[in-house]
Amino acid sequence: MAYNALKGIQDILPPDIHIWQKIESVAREVFQRYGFQEIRIPIIESTDIFIRSIGETTDIVEKEMYTFPDKAGRSITMRPEGTAPAVRCYVEHHLYNLPSPQKFFYSGPMFRYERPQKGRFRQFYQIGVEAFGVSQPSIDAEVIAMLKNLLEGIGLKEVNFELNSIGCEKCRPDYKNALLKFFENRLSDFCPDCQRRYNTNPLRILDCKVERCIELRKGAPAVAEHLCGNCREHFNELVSRLDLMKISYTLNPNLVRGLDYYTRTTFEVTSEHLGAQKAVAAGGRYDRLVEEFGGPSTPAIGFAIGMERIATLLKEIWSDEHPSPKIFIATLGKEAEIEGFRIAEDLRAKGFWVEPNYAGASLKSQLRKADRIGAELALIIGENELKAGKIQWKNLKKGEQGEVEIKDIQAILTDNIQPSNP
């Protein structure tokens, strides 16, 4: 084997690709009902865009970005996530001048230079949505409902919605200070990672899995108690909307997003059927980001779905469903092969998936192939049939067989198979 795909980067082939297509088609259908329109945005951007939005001290920016100089020496980065490019797009095209809200979705690969593991890759695919221009919590609830409908639409069950508010630029600093104060004099008892987090992202200490740290942080100030009036009201309203829609969720005060731009609402959908990387979708508000990118103050909210993780879950549900040919044409001899070629084109024009026999082979091996590729109907053309202007047909699922004049093929097809493939 001369070449392999790069570490953490994988090919997606049939039959897996059919699961991906299913996810994408359901997503499009759901997004349309909620008025989210597709945008196509680049996979490379100026490096600054990600540093400014995600945060200079985050792991993503510090060590996970594919960054390189282009031929003119500009620093280019392959997008590690989609929100920052979407916001850049929104501001660049002055979309804030259009009626508010503007709601978009996009899909495609993201890139992070990480050590791969279950559910984590260096090139991974997301479907992302962003809604600009609404500060009311109703859109938070709507976006979460849309995500729920999407996941249900593709048949995904047994997922948990987790919800939190991390406050706004007014109340988050207060909370952070309260947290720092709480950890200050017992910091040396925490694990090395938490001691590092104390400086980089103290909210993350709340999420540490080390048992000693879990014990030590009991009694730490809760974010809910430090939200300002507006943020508390926003969160309460969101929660009551979700209750109204009978969407079940778990309040998780430790749900901290790693990206700097998040404000207020954060949420995550997790599954227990995955490995350590169990979030299948996640998102939140980023009310400051548009302004930071040079646009007018514009609230916004979005989420991203991890395609590989969803596909992993769906693989179990969607085990053997994949498209297969409807008709196989088996022929014996050059003349028959040419006639079969003509019939194949005719049937394809009528919308059927037709597989011919390309190379000469025994009828036995041709029918074996027809069976193995999952064809429903075999058409057999040999010397005898050519002379008589007829073909043999065989229903491979039922085992029934018969003979029909070539001009009457259509009747056999409608008796034996569906008129077209999905």
Added chain:
RNA sequence: GUGGGCGUAGCUCAAUGGCAGAGCACUGGACUGUGGCUCCAGUGGUUGCGGGUUCAAUCCCCGUCGCCCACCCCA
């Protein structure tokens, strides 16, 4: 970046310091032009790569590359 596990046929995996195997898949035959089931045969390997120990290494040792899982972090 850190830690652990694993690399043998297309796939899933055996094996022993002494001829490298099975199942599945693929091709053909039993059945001159009729699939699935059965039976038979065939194709397919520098045992990831490099070095070392040894009369002899797929096996033991060292290095290296790759994959997997976990930590960190995140979709």
